Amino acid sequence: MRDRLRLAVPNKGRLVEPTLALLHDTGLVFEEHDRSLVARVQNFDLDILFVRTSDVVEFVGDGVADLGITGQDLLAETGSALPVTRALGYGRCRLAIAVPGDSPFQAAEDLAGLRVATAHPNAAHAYFRDHEIPVEVIALSGAVEVAPRLGLAEAIVDLVSTGSTLAMNGLRLIGDVLASEAVLVANRTASAARADDVAALDTMIGAVIAARGRKYVMMNAPAARLDELESLLPGLESPSVIPLAHRGMIAIHSVVGADDIWGLLPRLKAAGASGILVLPIEKIVP
Ligand code: AMP
Numbered sequence: 001m002r003d004r005l006r007l008a009v010p011n012k013g014r015l016v017e018p019t020l021a022l023l024h025d026t027g028l029v030f031e032e033h034d035r036s037l038v039a040r041v042q043n044f045d046l047d048i049l050f051v052r053t054s055d056v057v058e059f060v061g062d063g064v065a066d067l068g069i070t071g072q073d074l075l076a077e078t079g080s081a082l083p084v085t086r087a088l089g090y091g092r093c094r095l096a097i098a099v100p101g102d103s104p105f106q107a108a109e110d111l112a113g114l115r116v117a118t119a120h121p122n123a124a125h126a127y128f129r130d131h132e133i134p135v136e137v138i139a140l141s142g143a144v145e146v147a148p149r150l151g152l153a154e155a156i157v158d159l160v161s162t163g164s165t166l167a168m169n170g171l172r173l174i175g176d177v178l179a180s181e182a183v184l185v186a187n188r189t190a191s192a193a194r195a196d197d198v199a200a201l202d203t204m205i206g207a208v209i210a211a212r213g214r215k216y217v218m219m220n221a222p223a224a225r226l227d228e229l230e231s232l233l234p235g236l237e238s239p240s241v242i243p244l245a246h247r248g249m250i251a252i253h254s255v256v257g258a259d260d261i262w263g264l265l266p267r268l269k270a271a272g273a274s275g276i277l278v279l280p281i282e283k284i285v286p
Contacts, residue, residue: 004045005190005197008065011050015182018090019069023048025282026204045197057082057185066190067198073159073180076123082185085202089209091182093161095120098171100148103155108175111135111155117147118157120177127157127177145169207283215258216279217268223250225272232267255281 009019020032030039030048039048049065057078060068067085073095075082097116099105112133118124121139128135138153145165147153157177160166166173184205191198221229226241229252233239239254252273256264261278268276 001193004047005067005194005201006047006049006065007201008049008051008056008059008068010053010056010070013053015053015069015071015091018088019182022088022090022205022208025208026201027283028204044201046201054078060185060187063187063189066187066194067201068185069182070185071180072183073120073123073178075183075185076126076178076180077120079122080185083188083191084183085186085191085198086184086206086209088182088184088205089212091180093159093181094179095123095157095177096160096173097155097157097175097177098145098160098166098173099155101170101172103148103172105155105174109133110174114155115153116155116157117144117153119144120157120159123177124157145171203285204283207285210284210286211281213258214255214281214284215261216253216281217256217261217264217276218251218253218279219268219273219276220244220249220251221271221273223248226250226252228271229268229273232264232271255284 010016028044028046029042032039037050039050041048049059051059053070054074056068056070057074057080059065060082061080069088071091073093075084097108105111108131112135115136115138116124116128117138117140119140119142121137125137128137138147140147144156144158146169147156148171156171159180160173163173184202186198217233230239233252233254233256239252242251242253244251265276
């Protein structure tokens with residue numbers, strides 16, 4: 001058994017920056033030398049291997065790496081049964097079916113007997129087979145969105161996040177093959193043999209992801225309004241209430257959903273809170 005855990009991560013493409021940000025946010029200390037193949041983590045027995053996004057699944061499957069970060073779309077494409085340890089909340093996209101805006105097709109079923117170009121041939125093939133829609137899947141390695149214009153195919157299956165690339169190419173969505181986000185995957189043997197290290201890394205990653213969706217809110221208030229304010233603040237468990245030097249006044253601390261802040265502050269103010277502070281949270285371990 002190796003003495004250091006190995007994590008394979010993408011070295012190019014959209015998942016690189018958010019993956020490095022996540023790993024740095026967990027508190028792992030490492031330097032990337034122009035994304036050379038390996039970065040040695042200084043404060044945990046871990047080596048980070050930078051490989052092509054599409055190769056992450058193979059590295060983990062073969063046991064060359066114990067863990068990996070990749071897109072669910074790539075797991076589906078390789079047909080891998082690697083266990084997903086955790087969804088990471090970034091790299092969100094969908095593998096979708098699109099056709100030229102002026103074509104008559106409105107749904108996947110309308111494509112029976114036609115050609116579909118894609119860089120995800122296995123996932124596309126599985127979708128049309130499962131839905132019993134006979135199509136010819138044409139595998140391309142890139143520039144899939146121009147295939148209909150070039151007369152190569154009547155439709156495409158491609159990754160979409162905002163849809164702006166599709167719109168720029170005059171394409172219209174007619175269906176979804178799958179939804180995807182970045183995930184942490186683990187090699188089964190490695191996870192069993194190094195359960196403690198794998199759990200430690202997963203806990204730290206989970207702590208960062210949990211914190212990203214939440215804010216720490218502090219405020220002062222008259223003690224008499226506590227019930228009203230507490231009903232607005234579910235917190236992780238219940239809010240902390242601290243008496244202030246000024247009699248009859250309290251400080252309330254709580255953790256709230258980052259998306260709720262917008263609607264919450266005016267209501268807290270209306271319920272008597274003052275001096276409201278909203279702070280970022282680095283990590284949450286429930
Ligand atoms: P790429 O940067 O093209 O190498 O894509 C790497 C991975 O990023 C894909 O396999 C997806 O999991 C993910 N991804 C997230 N958003 C998108 C998007 N809008 N288009 C393509 N891939 C995306």
